[in-house]
Amino acid sequence: MSTATTHDEHHEHHDHGPEPGLLRWVFTTNHKDIGTLYLLFALLMFFVGGALAMGIRLELFQPGLQFLDPHRFNQFTTMHALIMIFGAVMPAFVGFANWQIPIMIGAPDMALPRLNNWSFWILPFAFTLLIATFFMPGGAPAGGWTMYPPLVLQGGANVPFLIFAVHLMGISSVLGAINIIVTIFNMRAPGMSLLKMPLFVWTWLITAYLLVAAMPVLAGAVTMLLTDKFFGTAFFNAAGGGDPVMFQHVFWFFGHPEVYIMILPAFGIISQIIPTFCRKPLFGYESMVYATASIAFLSFVVWAHHMFTVGMPLSGELFFMYTTLLIAVPTGVKVFNWVSTMWRGSMSFETPMLWAISFVVLFTIGGFSGLMLAIVPADFQYHDTYFVVAHFHYVLVTGAVFAIIAGAYYWLPKWTGHMYNETLGKWHFWLSAISVNVLFFPQHFLGLAGMPRRIPDYAIQFADWNWVSSVGGFVFGISQLLFVYIVFSTIRGGEKATNRVWEGAHGLEWSLSSPPGYHTFATPPQVSDAEAHS
């Protein structure tokens, strides 16, 4: 034991608090600051990736080559996917996790605040590296976000930048996942047992498990691409005894869990919103938890359904077909529980609820087209057509992105202390919900008619639905500017939000002030039955 006097405490005389000005955001370890940074970064990347999508739809507006040469078109599709997946959807969910998990479980902050700062600040560097490839000789990566060799290795100067950027994104995701796991396990308030945690926290815990298990595989796969290109190895080089098809296996072993990494937190957000606006507890809380865990487990044994046409033994195709079809069971449990929560609920249709209901309907459409793709003989026809493009956009746009927007409207009053403009929110919803279907539903028809994906030009018989799809795309894109206006005007001011914000809201976060601040948990967080499971 050492003895000291208070003279040792001279350094504590200065006024405490964050760094002044912009430095606050650089050095912050506050979970609310870092959550805000993640969300704003995701919004920025949503518009960068969205601008590329507009370019794609502009080129596909009519047959022939108008605006983009084929190589540039391929760069746009590749970068659109990479930016939307790693820059928009994933960081948005991590932003929600940072804001919500500590206040939902009654913790003072994340368990590892400095790591939290680092995991965010890696991202801007990763995306600067990635986007900088547009200005390099040979342009940006053009081999698709799946980075299949040997095509991706012919990319010229962008290859090492792409691989390093993917490494950085992976490190950021893993650090975020580690922090979330440690926080959820170690920082729960007294009484917050695992089966009393809000569904959003549960879905993020399971997502973090998926990230920890899957990310080293992606990192290993791209590192092997790097050594194949620059260090003379032949993991995936047939000339050296390697097997390029094995890259697809390795990649999709990561890639399919990645799909669930992008959708499980969305399930969590929807499971918070629907009970609030139905004024009922969530139907089947425990079955929701087990269904989420089942989906996560199954995600590791279905990867080859992305590559049925590559050449596999029949037994392999049957195995992956059956396991893929099996995912419909826990997913069906979830949809059933959401609908059952609405059944005879005292429903109201504020903006977050509108987005949540549209999520349930439209995500289910994406799920059904997924079932069609899971059937091997059918997939042989659908593979690499626009049907696949329609499928995964229903899952990721009307699924993940709609849930993110729903969550933003739901928690924005809590975060900012102000109510958003409900009329504008509803305009945003209806414009988006109609236009997104005009955008993506015709792509089912195009795919079934045989239009391949990743092409800048197409046969004349596909012209009409492409025209319709592009019009839907432009309206959807412009509608999102309204969202930016609503978000920033809510941050700047507006009607004062109450603590509970929504009449039917339950959970620890709603017992805090809006925004949650100095008086966080003025009484100890008590997890009553009414507050749990919501």
Place this chain on the structure above:
Amino acid sequence: MCGLFLQESGYAEQTGSGAMVVTTIRREEGCRFVIRPNRSLSWRQTKIVYATLASLCMLVAIGFTLMGFWLVLPLAGAEVLLLAAGFYLCALSGRETEVIRIKDNRIAVEKGRRGMRTVWELDRVWARIELLPSRIEWYPSRLVIRSQGKQLQLGAFLTDGERERLARALKRAISSEETFSVAAIEAEATLV
């Protein structure tokens, strides 16, 4: 002699972890506050959770290594080490303990983890407990004890609400006319 827990009873039993704030009053020894951060996993539970996660990760990595894709293994290994570091650092910070003893004209504050304690001595007559809100609304407050121009931070690892309750209890204990006002502090404890 009496012992008061400044949180709902049964928590330590439920989670097997240390208590957040404990006040013990012994008339002959003075008033003592023991403050620890909340951790909802015991060290044994931490090891079990870590082992399941690390096994899952290494199972995948070893599988790929056996198929020849050995570069997954070092990356998975690095990740598993980072995860261990995360759990360890969180558990280690959970051992932070602050003990405040108030007796006669002296306030003694001890801080540290097991085996490494630093002690500050303050004059009780000049001591002031202050709960300082941050300049920015959603940043945590700071609880300080000031005496003769010097100050020392307390309970940085608590939630704002816990700090508020601790501040009230400390103020009562320091300013009490009776040397050890058990009644006053007991009343504070029932607020929790």
